[in-house]
Amino acid sequence: MDAKEIETKTKALTKAASSGESPATLTSLLKELQSGVRATEDLLRSTRVGIVVNKLKTSKAPEVARLASEMVSKWRTEVNKQKQAGGAASSRGSSSPRPAQNGTGASTPAKTTPSDKASKLSVPPDKRTWKADGVDTNVTTSKVRDSCIGLMYDGLCLGSTESPKDVLKKAIAVETAAHDHLGPDTKEAYRTKMRSLFQNLKNKSNPTLRVRVLSGEIKPDQFIRMSSDELRSDSQREADEKIKKENMNNAMVAQAERSISTSLQCGKCGQRKVTYTEAQTRSADEPMTLFCTCMNCGKSWKQ
CATH class of the missing domain: 2.20.25.10 (N-terminal domain of TfIIb)
Known part of the structure; x- marks a missing residue:
């Protein structure tokens, strides 16, 4: 899409949101922008598409809020990459060319691309956090929700080799499901559930839970409804059952007669x-x- 077409779509999206159009209509317009916009800082500002889509992150329709969050996160990442690339190009341009070893002129430097933190790991799996991965968790307009997204990211990424982009996407989906089911974020039930899920995810004796959530075996809506017993691993259940049996046997041991x-x-x-x-x-x-x-x-x- 060119800038003029993006402006037209943006106005249509604004009108649809203000007039209370159905989530399906909003989602359709968002998907058109998602596939048609090649984000640059100037384009987002001049067409105001970034501002309009960002407002829809707080939509009451889960599918609209989720799609808007994904788009804003993607555009922010693309703009940051362009800034990094521009800084690297400026640095290369100001340095003097290296002389060619064969004496025929300046050698052509190898092409380099800036590291894409959204798709590559830069730290060992056991040291990962959202800060170490360089991930932007400011997805919503709520500091509490953004903090909870960071919690979910830290729990899911521990020991994982999945890309930061995929982990963030899953963390956002889990937080969105919890917010829809237990929210708003001012409720203690929502905060307690997020802390509980984080504690279970980071439990080193239960690594399969993180894998099952990341792989999609456990869906976000299912994950946030699981009981403490369902969150435990099979080995944890076996250990608890063993302790229970030992306590029962000890209780049945005959006491010394007096x-x-x-x-x-x-x-x-x-x-x-x-x-x-x-x-x-x-x-x-x-x-x-x-x-x-x-x-x-x-x-x-x-x-």
Whole structure:
């Protein structure tokens, strides 16, 4: 699309949004812009398409908000890449050419391209975070939601070799599902769920959870509804079951029998219903120690 056509589509999108058109209409217009716009900073500013699409990130229709967020994130990445490329070109242009080793003139430098942080890893998988990957999590107009997207990214990327772009897309989808189901972001239920999901994702004893979410085996809508038991791995369930069985077996172990004496008298209530056990707590040539308990009042003593 040229600038004039983009302006026309942008005006149509603005009119559709202000007049309360259906989500399907808004989505259709957004998809046309998504496929037709080749983002540059000047183009986004002159046509105001960036401003209009950015406002739709807060749409009540999940599909509209999600698509608008993806478009803004993609355009921001493209503009940043162009800025980096422009800076690198300027730096190369100001440096003196290297002399050719064969004496025939200046050598042609090898073509270089700026690192694309949205598609390549720059840190080891076990050191990944959204900050280390250079990802922009400012996707919504809410600081709380953007922070939660960062949390989801940090939980999903740990130990993963998936591209930052794919991880961010999944993190946004999970946060959007949680916000739609439990939001708004001011509700404690939403914040508690996001913290819980993050704790489960970063659990090193449950790496399959991250893989299942990233691969799409667990859908975002399903993920945010899973119980704490469903979030655990099979190995964690087996370990818990083993502990439960051990505790049950220990509870059924017969306790040492205590003798009952009528010759021993409780110093508190005066009754002679006393149980006792014997233990050698002193040297072998001394008598054993009696540990006594009154069956009437519960007083315990030793003698």
